[in-house]
Amino acid sequence: METDIVSPVSDRLRVELILDAASRLFLSPGAGRMSMDDLARELGMSKKTLYRHFPDKRSLLTAVLARQFDAIERALAAAAEETQDQPFAEQVRGFLLAAGRELERIGAAQLATGRGDAVLRKYVEQRIDEVVYQRLDALFRAGHRRGMLSAPPRLLGEITRGAVERLLNSPLPRELDHSAADLLRMAVDTVLYGALRPGDEQEVSS
Structure with missing residues (x-):
């Protein structure tokens, strides 16, 4: 017969213990097979x-x-605060590197929800949009209003979304022995420096 070894703890602490353990199981390789028995x-x-x-x-x-x-x-809030006084390109790069690192940590969760519960998959997609992409779109719009981008912010947003989603679900990072965040930075540099207007970095830092 099972006994609850954590029974003396408060409900709040017990919930945290459950979430900690579920996070380890759910966000690890093969997490899609996790059961309540496990x-x-x-x-x-x-x-x-x-x-x-x-x-x-x-x-x-x-x-x-x-x-x-x-x-x-x-x-992401910490990354934005760290780069708020830096040139625009550094603000975008700092944001996306932080986003890439953090999203890479829940890549297993994305995979599990994609193969399983459609409601959870929708929740993940909605939260990524709210937490990452809407903030990124606002950053691109702000740069465009200041005349720092030659490309439409919506176009840059769509390109970046595609790169993020592709890299987080691609074998390329493993094949190239780089993290998804590293490859995302390279992709962002390639796109962003082609979109920045010449001289903008000096204008922003002045």
Whole structure:
């Protein structure tokens, strides 16, 4: 008979323990096969206790992903703060490097939801759009208003989205022995420096 070894802890702490363990299982290779039985064994906890906090696997995985996206938002806010006084190209590069690193961490989650629950997949896509792409679009629009981009911001946004999504779901990083974030930086440099107007870097830094 299973016993809940974490029973003395508060409900709030127990939820954090569940989310920590679910994150390790869900965001690791082969995470699409994770079951509530696996999680219960990992925690030394009964499934009854799990279901008391999360009524089903979908609600648990949604909570795991929500916490991951909260972390991504904090990382992007920190990157924006670090580069706010730097030239525009550095602001874009800093943002995308942070986004690439953070999204690469949930690549397994994207893969799992893509092969499994359509509701979770939609949630992931919606949160990536809100947390990453809408902020990126705003950054490109701001650069365009300041006359720093020769290409339409919507075009740059679509190109960058395509690069992000392709690299995060491609074998290319492994084949080239680079992280997806490294290759994203190279792709962004190629696109961005072709779109920046000559002399803009001096204008921004003055």
